[in-house]
Amino acid sequence: MPTTTRPPNERHPAARIPRRRPLSAGHVVVVMLVCALVGGLLNAAGIRKTANGQPVGIRRDVARFFAEPLYDVSHALQIDRLRKGLQAVSGRSGDDDINTRLPDPVAIDDGDPTTSTTAPPKKQAFSPTDRMTLWIGGDSLAITPGQSFVNLAPGAEVIDVVGNSVNGQVATGLARPEVFNWPQHLLEVIASDDPDAVVITLGSNDDQTMTGDGGVGPFGSPEWIAEYRRRVGGMMDVVSATGDRKMFWIGAPMMRNEERSETRYRIINDIYREEAAKRPGRVYYIDVYERFRDANGSYADIIDGVQVRTPDGIHFSREGGDQIAQVVLDTLDQAYDLTSWRVPAPGTTVPTTAPASAPTGAPTTPTTKAKRTG
């Protein structure tokens, strides 16, 4: 512990240091106003994007009322070029772009799985030498389960997670493409990483009036449901309509605000489920809603003695994230062949059932192994 501390300002004597000229309170206000004006004009593109991203309502209207003309002036005078230049230098060009275009679903005849009499198609197989590339991301609810999956995936020995990280975009969804345009982002992900599987969590921020192409409100109206269905289907097709890529869509969990969960997230989850069902073999809906109820059917923070949710009653604890990650891995195991490489060739010994090395925080016996290698 410090026992001889002198007052901080006396630590370095102020000898020979030039004096600062004080300002009056009025001049301080002038400095602040000029700073706000200059900073506002230089940052106008960013301010406009922030204003558009406000919750729909009076606050957004007011913010846009000021931000749009500010941007027009800044753009007309080319004052915004300084910011653009800096963004280009720092590799962040396009940060201020507002893209509200959302793709329509693609008409593909997937057949009717309930009446089909043909044998199910052979599952795509992966092995340690032919590994699956998997992208995982979504809104803030994707982050903890995504991190858990990053830890869990090495146990399967056939999955590479893009960047070994979760692509979490807090406070985003499909309702507000001007805040974050998920379909556009996934197109970029596909172009750069070409993942075999896309695991996404969305929905918890979407119970609001929609903006962008086809924007409509209020939440839950028939028009809203039709438009949200279009957006969900469009995004599912962006990922899965071409090639062998599959999409795994994790719905919103039940939250502590049970009324909101029942009247809002159920509607959103139903749309995910129904749209996924229209794309059999391409899109898989992972329902985690029921998983977080107690014996009485109410929301539960703790299940089987384990705290699975954070104190906010919305997000997942590490243990909750681990559970979701395991469900994702199990679903992947159903959709793909992840384990046949373990079956020994004639004359060879049976490989061990345990993963080669259990990663940090990962369950020690992923069901993927236990089912196939026993």
Next chain:
Amino acid sequence: MLFPTVTFALFFFIVLPTSWILMPTRERWKIFMLAASYFFYGYWNWHFVFLLAVSTVVNQLLARTIHATDVERRRRAVLTLTIVFNLGILLYFKYADFFVSSSRDVLDTFGIDAGNSLVNIALPVGISFFTFQALSYVIDVYRRDFEPGSLINFATYLSFFPHVVAGPIVRGSEFMPQIDEPKDPRRIDATRAFFLIFIGLFKKVVIANYLATEIVDQVFASPGRHTPLELLVGVYAYAVQIYADFSGYTDMAIGLALLLGFRFPLNFDSPYTATSIQDFWRRWHMTLSRWLRDYLYIPLGGNRRGDRATYRNLMLTMILGGLWHGAAWTFVIWGAIHGVAQSVEHWRRTVRERRGLPDPPDTAARRWTQRIVTFNIVCLAWIFFRAESIQVAFDYLFRMLNPTEWFQGGSSLVTFGVLLAIFIGIAGQFVPRAFTARLMAGFSRLSPVAMGAVLGVVLMVINTLGPRGVAPFIYFQF
């Protein structure tokens, strides 16, 4: 309401001129500032405004009671009540779940099912800060270092918005006399204030957020998936992140208070230039450090009761300092590492003194060696501070130090940008004070319009390089 937001800027645009206009009529100023501060605090969660109000009224009552009597037994009893009340608030809001879950774990090991219920209490923002300030106020009154002020003065001090949520931990004896002292609205040290605010903004918005998203969050979330080099750079990055985050906030707080005519003590003094752990604690979170020294370490006996007592006091103080940050064993270990390191330093000093050996020569090479060793001990402790659990911390540590892992795989998170941000965060602490002083003096000679224009450009740079939205400050959770 976070400092680096448009909402706060609008709030401050109203508060600043109004504060100076009302300053001559002091009582009106106090009511206005109290209302503004409560609005600021209630913006997070208005329910906790009542907690702040109750804490204010009860502590003032206790301080007045202590001051009103000379009967030592009664004074002691009221002081005990004060400590119980304040620590009780902290224990309830911060530590209840920790005790419940720790007890449940212990019972579990004996096969006793203690049920599933946790209290799940929402943590009021800034509770550790205003509780410590209130405690210091009453203790100073007990020690007769300070006479209690009026209720409105105390309420204004405790809730003053620049420091209410994350410090610095300003003492009543430092702040309350300033409330009633005359202030000249024509002589505001605005240059220093603007420097602090904009440097704080840069540290928080650019450096801390960049390092958090580019490397720190990822390596600490899954250390098993990253290379030892990424883990090593990750912990250095965290050292810079937490410094930039916390010192950035307090720089802004000090600057904002200065614009309102109030002086706060410094909270950081280039901590990574420290040549020992003791020196580090003279430079890191200085207002907490001196609080622990004056209200815990010295009352325990400090270093005046022999070596054993000194080691005990050092360990106790640092472990409790760790627990102040939150209810987790990782914070206990963090505090223990600092306690052990300071005990070793004390032991070495004592041995040298007993043998009558002179101090080693103070060479540049020795100073730099000491700095590097100190920085790495601090970083070792940061691993425990940042990790989600002790298990994750040890996984991190063992993987980072495992020689067989060092040459496997690439290190994609170790980018030029990350290394540059770490360099700026550390090198910035070695900038000579005279250089900054000259820069400020030169800036202060500009006209107000030119000053505003320069700051506008700086604002653009910070805004452009920072992320969209602002991550919460790390120390808000403490």
